[in-house]
Amino acid sequence: MKARAISILTAALLIAALGCGSKDSGNASGTNGSEPAPSGKSEYKIAVIPKGSTHEFWKAVKAGAESAGKELGVEVIWKGPMKEDDRESQIKVVEDFTTQQVSGIVLAPLDDTALRPPVENAVRSNIPVVIIDSDLKGGDTVSFVATDNFKGGQMAGEELARLLGGKGRVVMLRYQEGSASTNFREEGFLDAIKKHPEIEVVSANQYAGATTESAQKAAENLLAPLKKDDGSLGVDGIFTPNESSTFGMLRVLQDSQWAGKVKFVGFDASQKLVDGLKAGELQGLILQNPEKMGYLGVKTMVEHLKGTKVEKRIDTGAVLVTQENMEQPDVAKLLAPPKE
């Protein structure tokens, strides 16, 4: 019993010692990494909290946040939830940064409701919060820095209309009920199509569901009644609002030998979709710009801390990728395939 107590004590001491050691080294690397100022200590310490840390998307956000930190001479602390995509873990991260009294928190909330109490608490403790990527319901935040999904959807609609020469029959396979970002894309698409009276929307009320699997089934059911007697497809254009719905639709088109014979614009990228674009099975993909999101998130926070008035809503823009521009360096960077 005594031995146990003593050993736990020893372990605790060890940890404490480890703590002291790594704190110093942490400071040192901070000076090297993110502070060009020779004075060492930066004025602001900004915490950036992603939804997870392994996805390519978040690696790009991190790169953007760090380059903003370097440029503006502030310390950027990047810390994701201990468990990927776990709401409780992310709440703890926000609470820890609040206790730590950082200058500001840049947060990509995993949930528009669950993250509100910790954010409100941070704001009450005089720590400003900038939201990136996905919105938070309520909460007195400084700004919301993210892709304008409605605009992204409009871009897709315009491109499809251009590809069809302003007339034809189109279908849209929605993503999932209750998903705010994709819903904005869908509405944006319909809004753009409405401006072309000769384009008929054949179907816009089917949902792909959460996975590629469910998207594939939904796409099959959507297209089956549109099949003509000679085996060809009775629609001219297709739009899908995210990666999984786009991939599911692409698979169905490939299986039925329709790929390439119908104009198809999707959203987001993955290796398979880039291949489809190269093969001419997809005519366009709308991409978000995660690096810009990280960069503008930190920059907006610093401006707010310095007393500049910032916009409540900042658009990080969307890019249309086609076969023609996919080799351009700035577009290729956005397409950079996840290493598998």
Next chain:
Amino acid sequence: MNRLTSSTKSLVGLAMALVVLFVGFSLNLPQFATLRNVETLARQSTIVSIAALGMTFIIVAGGIDLSIGSIVAFVTVVIAALLQAGVDPVLAAGLGVLAGAACGALNGGMISGFKVGPFIVTLGSLLVIRGIAKGLAHEQKIDAPASWLSELVAVLPPDRKWMLLPPGVWVLIALAILSSLVLWRTVFGRHVFAIGSNERAAHYCGLPVSRVKFGVYVLGGFFAGIAGLMQFSRLTVGDPTVAVGLELDVIAAVVIGGASLSGGHGSIMGSILGAFIMTTIRAGCSQMGLPNWVQEIVTGVIIVLSVGLDRLRAAREA
């Protein structure tokens, strides 16, 4: 009596370890030794601590329950769904906790009725209950209308600072005292220790082994239900994917707290200290800006060290 004194010694050791950790972090972090941080630590420990109360009974009786995390997620979904259907918050919370206890009864029934090992049964129910939670929630989170339930473990607003700690932490303290009394001062508690020490001997002595085993799993489910209520309070939504792997944190807390996985040893106070030690390490590392991987290694080392010592002690006492 000997059991009591030796366990008291071990508790003092644990408490000292917690103090040393706390002081160690405070030397590095000026804001660590503040009331506000202590409140944060207490709030963050509540869920694991409450679940650990039930797990202590189960482990002392020589069992294990791997389904705790799934039960917690299931209960958040049940409460959110009920609130959404317009059920009164008190009733929703009560039914949620009951749902947790029902999961425990399912585990206990399988284990004591069909004589299947608790590891296998609860490994199965870990998947089954998680699946039911996801199905019930249609694989999404469930938004619930705002109610006072979400204030249970929230930071105290300025006008209620007189409560010192959030209500959920007071619930934990009350439940801990009650559980301690049940474990040490009742016939049921003595049976739990007897069965954990030597099940066969307990059986030959005429103890109601099956009934007691069933009872500890129901208790485990009941406390997981209350932990689920606290988890709902923190999230304010029903989340079928929350608390994956929580059972491992709970088991670690109980084991750090001096319980032996072979049964017959363990204490409520120790388990709670174990939970607080883990939270303190996690929060301290996090506030010092250590990356997540360092945090995971540090926590792992602490668990293995204390379990290793448990083995040493067992060998010496044998």
